[in-house]
Amino acid sequence: MKQYIKTDEWNIIEEGFHPEDQRLSESIFSIGNGHMGQRANFEEAYSGDSLQGSYMAGVYYTDKTKVGWWKNGYPEYFAKVLNATNWIGINIVIDGESLDLAKCQVKEFRRVLNMKEGFLHRTLIARLPGQKEIRIDAKRFVSMTVKEAGLIRYSITPLNFDGECIITPYLDGDVKNTDSNYDEKFWTEVHKENSAEGAVLTLKTKKLNFRLCSLMKYDLLQGGEKSQHTAELIEKEKYVGCNLRLTLKQSEETVLYKYVINVTSRDKTEDELIPYGKSRLEEVYQKGFDAMLREHSAAWSKKWNESDIAIEGDMSAQQAIRFNIFQLNQTYTGEDERLNIGPKGFTGEKYGGSTYWDTEAYCLPFYLSTADQKIPRNLLIYRYKHLEKAKENAAKLGFPKGALYPMVTMNGEECHNEWEITFEEIHRNGAIAYAVYNYVNYTGDRDYLKEYGLEVLIELSRFWEERVNFSKARNSYVILGVTGPNEYENNVNNNWYTNRIASWTLEYTLEVINRMKADSYPAYKSLEDKLSLKETELVKWMDIIKHMYYPVDEERDIFLQQDGYLDKEQCLVRDLDKQNLPLNQHWSWDRILRSCFIKQADVLQGLYFLQDKYDLDTIRRNFNFYEPRTVHESSLSPCIHAILAAKLKDKEKAYGMYLKTARLDLDNYNNDTEDGCHITSMAGTWMSVVEGFGGMRVVEEKLCFHPVIPDNWKSFSFRIKFRGNLIKATITKDAVIIKNENGQKITLSVNGTDYTIDSEKAIQI
Template structure:
């Protein structure tokens, strides 16, 4: 790999926890990302509970997946069909920040003395814990524990528990708790990947009140005109206390001041419950009522029972999703952090998806990309298919917007946006946005893989087939049969996955994936025709489908132009790629990476330089279409010119390197993938996690070192381990069965944990497993 950072993590190498021991204010921005807690709906960025005085090194934020503000996209020189209105995930009211005043001294880690400081993200129990012993005012010591959670079983709910114990004194303690509605998003920066594009304060407050320990704030975005509400209430273990609450409408604040006398060595507890609902979930006039119901239920069951629910939820999650890696404790920690982060990031309500940065930061404006389908979806398909189903239903719910976009660009069918939240195309740079027409096929690929793994025909009938058909219709209209290419179907002026090569003809990835889309569409058409006449006729009537149109799809698929260069024995990335000057990446100074921040796009586009795998990603996704020689030749051709400036890159190189038996290289790519955020390898974790990279880490274990492949209804494995890894185990769900794989350097064991029976393959040796049965195979070295 061209660059492998030597950065050292500040986290202790614990397999189930991310532990910061000692206070590291210089790393605060990055740590806020790592210590986020979220539940797929609500994201609580990991800022300090008592706030951070240097605002340039902190960004306290709370996000709701799929809740957005609109902004105008302006161009010095515009054009027809350019995206005109963007969407960005907004930072909503903050409830996480407190002021704690002890005997007149404000608690802050920047004054006094820190005798103990431990912060821990507990991935088994789904909570963030900070434990502090603070010394102030002539050796007075106080012990404080903060616990924070976003409830995984109750996605509109979160809670923070504060426990305080004066260790060597008695005194007066005041806790100031707030609903701070004066939230703002990050402004645009020189980094094109960061900044929301929306104005600094996007809200108007439409309701605010408080009553003793309870308060409510409702705000509406100024342009998208979407409302959300936030309600809080407090539970105290203290019998005698004074509480003053008030609203400051000008500052969009609801404030609670709670005071009590604290005795030495006595522990005092305050729990803050909070609930958020938005107009995207429910009607606006129901928001307050539902917030109140959620809070009432939370107070009734209490904080300890919320923790119990959290543990129970995660026991089920880890039972299905856990990956064990022995030989490198930091890798074990990293892979679990990746999977936990994917769970925290993923919407499960059909109106949200997975933002590129999850719910941890504002990189890429909170937009959903193809990352969801190609990099993250496999993890859910094979461990929690019910979540994968909801993610695909989200895409179905955006289908009408995709139809409108296709019509705007004078095409039939539907064109999904390259980046979006609610369905609009939000990419202001069309060469690396709209021109990536492969987005449709990426979504169809995920539908195909989901259907192969689950046999969920109801999903196909009610959701999936319509997406597949409309995507096929779009592609049939996009290209044409070219006489200059011997009558083959060609697609011109597109951009493939490699964003350092734009607006090209016959991008190989796109052409092959379009062929897959058309073939799958024709297969679904026949399947529905044979199995469910009513569903078939309903879809045909709705879409005005005919046998003639399906025959056209088959003709296009059979005559798709699929580039190949016999001299080089490779698949050219596109019609012009191999004729460009090949660039020696070793001659580019390290401080010029990533190139998109230091080079003009024209300087990038005219060379053979790849940001990420393109042809190699194609070979990985459609592995059954290519020989071992195809893989080897293309890997050797494209690896030296790939910068890995995209976090999507290294996982695919790792997986393919395993198959080529380049095990140490595979491990290097894998370690870079797995530790991307914990070690801040790209120096931008402050902007949010790299969610797709985390999905890639799972794929690198299961598809890479586990050697798993799917195709022709058969699950196959060709495992092998590098010297740094002694053992891996994982579980996958396939066609109603749960299979556990355990791999060492010289043997593999496959166990059928659930299901009656299944056929599997180990290095092309087919075998059957029955319920509860395990079979062991020797791995030849």
């Protein structure tokens, strides 16, 4: 665990220069707007350890993947988000000495991520090798109102000298991914323009023909007036820039405003890229930095008004939850149904920037409650549009019926290259089915089922029908050779969660079919004909539901994670030598697989999804058995445990798990944040507060709360959108206050009692 971030209500603050933590800071202080993102690299040259990263949503590369002797059904490539044109670059040379913080004496340094207004601000005083001292003040943001725009205000003030300076704003497309095979580069140059006022650089990928057009303009001011300088154009392969030569005067601030537009061929045709980019750039340039920042900050204000969580009495928890919400809101805006959410968002390259089951299991609830309904709907439409690819994926694995969604994807094709995940972690299908249920249950949008959802459910159910087999010995259906959510177990039989979510998918599909038959028979009949759905299939699904096998331990009265789990030596995490943690960085894979230790919630994942189907005693027995064996070495793990612990009124455990998920990146709990923040698990942090401490659920069309407050909190509050209403819930030591801030009269439940609240009215319980 690494703690060097200063605690603050609305800001992430790094005081003092920590070059040993530079990659970590680059992740934590990242900025984005759903269209593009930027790690917190320095604008000026830096020869120290760094992971330069600029990313464009939906722009990826089908990199080569290495496979062993078994190739049937294996993906042909590993998709990865591409490091794109470095648009922030501003080199500084003073009297022949380059500003490079790895080679300077850094006397003062402060970096602030202003989450309330959405910008990154860095100030420092550096002494160059020649003893000249300068103050740097750099502020940048990527606009929430003009999605293609990135803006920088970069100022230099000499403190003890007059001197000659070269300021070089540039665009550099000669970049590579940190995990490139043999340092391969993925971009080629298409076009460039350069002038003393700005530049254009257009690149295309070597595969798939994505194009990125980056355009820049700049202003240079001294003493608040346009500077007197000379300009020397620079052009290299995949690079355009301009040396601006001028004289610095002691104590006088010199400011460079850099305006950049990044537009891709996902949004515009090849012929439109440059004209459109120039038009947008001129629009932004004419408005200017300050006006654009005001618009940007107003957009963030609106987001915070709908998604903020306020915690009184615990600044560490307050900072953490806002950091997580901030990263979620700048990663995905929901405007483009072709996009999804990568585990690292725009903060790094690990996991390739691809879509996992994280979106459906963890991210969807956040957007359901904090965004317009079309945004979570678009997340589900994304999967619907990949349904044919999912059917192809199932066929590759030998299942001619049904759909198996990929574990990892950019375009619907499987691109994960580890067999125990690619072939065996089929529980991901269940997360997608549950997301359909979760969306409809929360929004009441049954039209979605008619238009998209039921078709997905039917194809998922067809897959489960084929994937099970009937065991005569058990007189039950079993599912063999799987990996559950606990990836520290591979190729097991009858993982309880997989069996249960498969059976539940069949149950829910049949429920939707029966309801649609009764309420919208023509729509159902049309879908039945389209899919050639037979009554014999429905009968088979009912038989599987009735005769599904679930491993249990009757002595402990718990669900077994899988067959044979109790054959393992049973140890608890508390008995491990702490020097062995995290296990994945200290133990061999063989040793991990033979241990009883659990990477993340597995049985408990199922009990979280289906908690309304199990009584508290059942949840408690399973929680008390599995949580002490869980090492939480997946970022997705602590939040599930926090929610269930809160449900069980174990406030101490719930709070500890909340802090672990909320400050996972800020404190670098798992020593793995330097390659990007854990964006998808950040949604779990929100869930820990709203679904955990707030006890928020939707049961039988009704919004319900069963709140519990940690002992060291004075109060906490959150807002959620629910079926046209904006509801604010405030929980104190003594009361629960629910306000219907906007919308129609609503009836909801608090601790099992119904209350009706008029619009703009509140109740206190």
